[in-house]
Amino acid sequence: MTQPPPPGYGQPQWSAPYSHQPYPPQPPTPARRWWQHPALIITALVVFPPGGIALAWLSRWSQAKKIVATVLASLWFLTPFLGDPPKDPKDDAKPKAAATTTPSASPTPSGPPNFVGKNLKEAKAAAYDTGYNAISHDASDDNAGQWDDDNWKVCFQMPADRQVGKKPTLDFGVVRNEAPCPAKDGEKIPWPKMPSVIGMTFEKVSEALKPIGFKGIEPDSAYTDVTLPGAVNDWKVCFQEPEAATELQSPQYKTVRLKLTSPSTACPKTPYTELHPDPDVPSTGDDGTSNSGGSSSTGGSGGSGSVYYKNCTAVRAAGAAPIRRGDPGFGSHLDRDGDGVACE
Numbered sequence: 001m002t003q004p005p006p007p008g009y010g011q012p013q014w015s016a017p018y019s020h021q022p023y024p025p026q027p028p029t030p031a032r033r034w035w036q037h038p039a040l041i042i043t044a045l046v047v048f049p050p051g052g053i054a055l056a057w058l059s060r061w062s063q064a065k066k067i068v069a070t071v072l073a074s075l076w077f078l079t080p081f082l083g084d085p086p087k088d089p090k091d092d093a094k095p096k097a098a099a100t101t102t103p104s105a106s107p108t109p110s111g112p113p114n115f116v117g118k119n120l121k122e123a124k125a126a127a128y129d130t131g132y133n134a135i136s137h138d139a140s141d142d143n144a145g146q147w148d149d150d151n152w153k154v155c156f157q158m159p160a161d162r163q164v165g166k167k168p169t170l171d172f173g174v175v176r177n178e179a180p181c182p183a184k185d186g187e188k189i190p191w192p193k194m195p196s197v198i199g200m201t202f203e204k205v206s207e208a209l210k211p212i213g214f215k216g217i218e219p220d221s222a223y224t225d226v227t228l229p230g231a232v233n234d235w236k237v238c239f240q241e242p243e244a245a246t247e248l249q250s251p252q253y254k255t256v257r258l259k260l261t262s263p264s265t266a267c268p269k270t271p272y273t274e275l276h277p278d279p280d281v282p283s284t285g286d287d288g289t290s291n292s293g294g295s296s297s298t299g300g301s302g303g304s305g306s307v308y309y310k311n312c313t314a315v316r317a318a319g320a321a322p323i324r325r326g327d328p329g330f331g332s333h334l335d336r337d338g339d340g341v342a343c344e
Contacts, residue, residue: 036060045069049077112170116157120174121149133164139173140182140189146174155181178213178252192251196244202260203233212251220332222259222268223275235260238267241333257333270308272331309334312343 036059045052056069112132115123120136127134138144139155146152156173163169173185182189192212197205202219209217221228222238239259248254261267265275307329309315315323315334321343323330334342 041069045073046076049073112157112168114157115154115170115172118154119150119177120146120152120154120172123154123172124149127170128167131167133167133169134172135160135164135169136172136174139175139185140179141186142189151177153177153181156185176250178250191247191249194240194242194244194246194248194256197237197240197258198244200237201233202235202237202258205237205258209256212248214251214254214256216255218255218257219260220257222261222271222273223265224272225274225276226261226265228260232260234263236263236267239271272308272329315343 036055038059041052041055041059043052044055053070053073056066056073059066061069112127113130115127118126124134124136136146136149136152136154138146152174153176154172154174158171158173160169160171175181175189179189180191195208197208200208206217219228219232219235228235237258238261241257242248242254259271268275309318309320309323309329309331312321312334315321315329318329320327320329323334323342325335325340330342332338336342
């Protein structure tokens with residue numbers, strides 16, 4: 001009688017490890033889908049946390065990584081909603097106490113920077129750097145054009161009526177650098193006026209006129225036959241030019257001329273007077289006799305009379321224009337350019 005085969009007979013026999021026989025085949029690893037890519041999942045967790053969490057749980061990440069990603073993405077997603085609670089509309093309906101302003105409180109700055117007091121060229125550049133375009137106009141009543149921005153300064157600043165380009169535009173009210181700003185935009189420039197310095201010493205006059213900013217202060221003798229010494233600080237003023245109360249437009253281009261006399265000498269009644277005039281010399285006729293009669297004196301002037309013109313208007317009114325150096329009535333106050341010919 002035939003014996004049945006032993007168990008396992010006819011079945012392939014596997015050898016021990018490190019034998020020449022192969023291991024049993026392993027099942028193939030499924031391909032990774034595009035939504036399982038780590039870079040995509042991380043981006044989704046940051047940009048859209050709910051979608052990123054869903055992709056994380058469909059990925060091949062370990063359980064621990066999925067839990068950490070879920071917690072972090074949830075916190076990231078909920079952070080904007082964890083701020084202050086919404087305001088109750090009833091609070092807006094409640095009356096609020098009126099705000100009080102104390103004199104010492106300063107308002108919070110808002111809007112464009114303040115460019116008042118700056119040079120116009122610099123102000124326009126700074127405005128552009130802070131996001132503004134700028135235009136300008138004469139802040140005085142002259143309505144002058146600004147051909148060179150470097151010669152003007154800003155007195156007033158306001159939003160422009162028209163916009164230049166795509167940026168908001170500022171409108172600067174300006175005056176020339178040497179001019180004071182008017183009290184209001186479009187008003188007359190408050191030029192300084194020449195003070196009266198008659199009777200003051202030259203030293204005190206120099207101190208008083210220094211703040212005005214004249215081009216110079218020129219001393220001269222009040223008497224034509226007196227020469228000024230090297231130091232005239234204690235000499236007093238007899239005549240002044242410009243005259244008192246004269247409006248001083250652009251004083252930095254003007255020179256003050258003062259007629260002085262020594263402390264011990266009185267001022268003359270008129271400029272260009274001699275302190276020690278020559279004595280009258282009577283004229284003589286052909287026969288050598290004296291013609292001392294007043295009617296026979298030359299021009300009937302009484303001998304040593306002097307001629308003085310206050311300004312070129314007076315010279316022209318007298319029919320003496322132009323008047324040259326050496327002519328009666330000629331003075332440096334009439335000859336502004338110093339060429340020896342006045343009132344041309």
